[in-house]
Amino acid sequence: MMESMDAERLSQCYDAYCDRLVLYARNWLDDDEAGDVVQVAFTRLMTQVLAPRNVGAWLFRTVRNEAITRLRRRARRSRHHQRLAARREWFESHPEDLIDSATAQRILAALPDDQREVVLLRIWGQLSLRQIAAIVGGSVTTVRSRYTAALTAIRERMQQSCKTID
Amino acid sequence: MQDDRLTPSEGQLEAALGSLKPTAASVDRDALMFAAGRASTRRLRCLWQGASVLLVVLLAVSIATRPEPVEPQARDILVAAHTQRSPIGGVITRVSEPMDETKLETCAQYVRLRQAVLEGSVEALPASVSLPSGKRKPPLNPGDLDDFLSST
Numbered sequence: 001m002m003e004s005m006d007a008e009r010l011s012q013c014y015d016a017y018c019d020r021l022v023l024y025a026r027n028w029l030d031d032d033e034a035g036d037v038v039q040v041a042f043t044r045l046m047t048q049v050l051a052p053r054n055v056g057a058w059l060f061r062t063v064r065n066e067a068i069t070r071l072r073r074r075a076r077r078s079r080h081h082q083r084l085a086a087r088r089e090w091f092e093s094h095p096e097d098l099i100d101s102a103t104a105q106r107i108l109a110a111l112p113d114d115q116r117e118v119v120l121l122r123i124w125g126q127l128s129l130r131q132i133a134a135i136v137g138g139s140v141t142t143v144r145s146r147y148t149a150a151l152t153a154i155r156e157r158m159q160q161s162c163k164t165i166d
Numbered sequence: 167m168q169d170d171r172l173t174p175s176e177g178q179l180e181a182a183l184g185s186l187k188p189t190a191a192s193v194d195r196d197a198l199m200f201a202a203g204r205a206s207t208r209r210l211r212c213l214w215q216g217a218s219v220l221l222v223v224l225l226a227v228s229i230a231t232r233p234e235p236v237e238p239q240a241r242d243i244l245v246a247a248h249t250q251r252s253p254i255g256g257v258i259t260r261v262s263e264p265m266d267e268t269k270l271e272t273c274a275q276y277v278r279l280r281q282a283v284l285e286g287s288v289e290a291l292p293a294s295v296s297l298p299s300g301k302r303k304p305p306l307n308p309g310d311l312d313d314f315l316s317s318t
Contacts, residue, residue, distance in 0.1 A: 010202055014195060022191035035193040039201060046202035047209045091186040098182040123184045151176050154183070 005051045013055055014042065020124045021063050023090055027117055028067040031088055037066045060125050061135045064117075099158070107157045115150035118143055273314035 018038060025034035041062040045055070052058035090108070091101035108116055114136070121132045133143045172180065282290040 005206070007199065007203065010199065014198065018191045018193055018195075019188040022193065023188040031192055035191060038191065038193055039198050042198055043202050043205045046206040049209070089189050092189050094187075098185050101186055104183060104186055119183075123180060124188060148172075148176065151172075151179050155175070155179055 005046050005048060009051065010042065010046060013045065013059070017056055017059050018042075020126075021059055023124055024060060024117075024120045025063050025067050026090060027113070027120055028071050033070060034067070037063055037070065040066050054131070056125065057127060057131045057135060060121060060127065064135060103158065103161050107154050107161075110157070111150055111153060115146050115153070118146045119150045119154075122147055269310055270314065273311055276311065277314075 021038045021041065022031075022034045025037045029037060041059050044062055045051070045059065089101065090105045093101045108119065111119065117136060118132055121127050121135065122129070125132075127135070129140050129143045129147065133140045136143065279291070
């Protein structure tokens with residue numbers, strides 16, 4: 001833990017993490033609720049007497065807990081899976097992107113929940129596997145195997161997608 | 167992320183995915199900052215409220231568990247002496263300590279004499295004061311007189 005949060009630090013954290021946190025919260029919730037959850041996380045961050053040592057990991061963990069709590073409370077899990085792929089775009093689309101954003105979103109949405117969560121935390125949360133293990137509550141070995149399995153699945157599905165396009 | 171060993175192909179895929187930028191969040195920045203600021207003041211307010219409640223509880227407990235004041239206990243000493251009406255109408259019933267009978271008589275005589283002077287004049291003073299035969303007048307000090315007056 002470090003010194004307490006102030007408005008300037010909060011503003012910096014917002015700029016650094018807000019979009020990634022919303023993307024992570026979309027793993028469970030729709031866009032509006034994902035925004036609400038992220039706002040709750042930042043509000044809780046300001047109520048901390050001392051700022052967390054790793055603010056990013058703390059924010060991702062708080063978003064995860066809040067999102068899962070909401071999901072359980074509203075018992076939307078069955079409908080959640082059906083609507084997952086029909087949401088608005090997760091990524092901005094640029095011609096110079098190495099991967100098509102819509103394809104990436106579709107492939108990510110098709111991944112199992114635990115694998116997709118690890119991929120989101122690792123790539124867009126920029127967290128280490130050790131930090132991810134602390135957030136999701138598993139061992140580093142388990143997280144590593146989920147991550148490599150997810151990357152393998154993504155590569156295979158992207159190759160299939162390319163063949164389909166060809 | 168140096169502790170996470172990946173194969174080159176996995177690293178390339180990771181880099182390619184990482185090039186995708188998440189869409190802008192639909193979170194109102196101003197609303198978020200306002201909510202966070204309000205939440206931070208709520209923490210301070212809760213701190214003061216907690217301290218106030220604690221002080222009130224401590225005050226209530228200190229009042230509830232306050233010890234009763236100890237009253238001084240009077241010690242009665244019964245004096246086995248014949249009842250005699252004092253010049254000012256009182257009856258000697260209790261003294262702090264038993265007083266010598268001769269001293270008692272001297273005190274009573276003094277009070278009678280004082281009363282006569284107050285009611286009359288200096289002429290009321292007798293030429294001489296007769297004591298019971300065979301008794302010598304004991305010395306009278308202010309402490310004896312206070313004891314006598316307080317016992318009447």
